[in-house]
Amino acid sequence: MKVVILCGGYGTRIREVSEDLPKPMIPVGDKPILWHLMKRYADYGFNEFVLCLGHKGNVIKNFFLNYQENSRDVTVTIGEQPQIKFHGTSPSEDWKVTLVDTGDGTLTGSRIRKIKKYVESDENFLLTYGDGLSNVDLSKLVEFHEQHKKIITVTGVRPPGRFGELATSKNGEILEFNEKPQASGGRISGGFFVCRNNFFDYLGEGDKVTFEDQPMRALVKEKQAMMFEHDGFWQCMDTHRDWVYLNDLVKTKEAPWMVR
Secondary structure (H helix, E strand, O other): OOEEEEEOOOOHHHOOOOOOOOHHHOEEOOEEHHHHHHHHHHHOOOOEEEEEEOOOHHHHHHHHHOHHHHHOOEEEEOOOOOEEEEOOOOOOOOOEEEEEEOOOOOOHHHHHHHOHHHHOOOOEEEEEEOOEEEOOOHHHHHHHHHHHOOOEEEEEEOOEOOOOEEEEOOOOOEEEEEOOOEOOOOOEEEEEEEEEHHHHHHOOOOOOOOOOOHHHHHHHHOOOEEEEEEOOOEEEOOOHHHHHHHHHHHHOOOOOOOOO
C-alpha cells in the first residue's frame, strides 16, 4: 500500500523558523520532519511514497536526488577521468519515492487528484500531511479501515493544549504542572488517513478543491467516513512553538514517534 504525503503548502505560520525551506523540510533534530514521518511509515512496512510537491518542491526533489551524497562520505576525483567514490555503508532506508509537481497554488484535494495515476492500481492508499508526527499504530489503522469497508478512515486524536495546565489543591497549592496537556474533550482529525481508490470520485475538477471541505462533507453525508481513535502522541508543526517542542523531544530522547 502506497503512502501519499501532501508536501505543497506555504507554511506561512512557521516562516520565522525558515523562509528558505518548504515546511516538510524543516529539521526536527538533524533530519527534516518529512524524513521522520516516512521513517515511521516504513517501520510498518509501508515504504512506497508519493509526494505531492508544490511550494519550493525543488528543495524536496534535491533532497532525495542527492540522498546518497548527503548520507555518506564521498571522494570526488576531478580531471580527465572524473570519479565519485562513496565510503561507508549505504543508507538503511529502503524506500521508493515518487516526486510529483502538483502545482504551486494547488489546494489539497486537487493535489491528491493529480497523483491518481501513481496509486490507482491499488485498492487502498494511505494519506497524510508532511508536517505532523504521531505514534499511531499504522497496522491497526489499516486493519480497521479494511474491516469497515467505507471509503475513508480518519484518525481522530485529542488536540494537545496550547498552554500549561495546572492541577491545584483547594488552597491553591500547585499539585501538578503539565506543559503540553491533552484536551479531554472531543477529537480532531490527526491527518493520518486511509482511502479506498474511489475516493478520487469526490475530488472534483480544477486546482481549487480542498479535500477537507466539500469532498469530506459528501463522504460524511453518504456515511462513507469512519474514525480510528488514537489516544497516544500526536503533534502538528504549525508554529515556532510546535517546532521547538518537537526538537526538545528529540534532544531529550523522548520522541514517541521515533523508530529506535
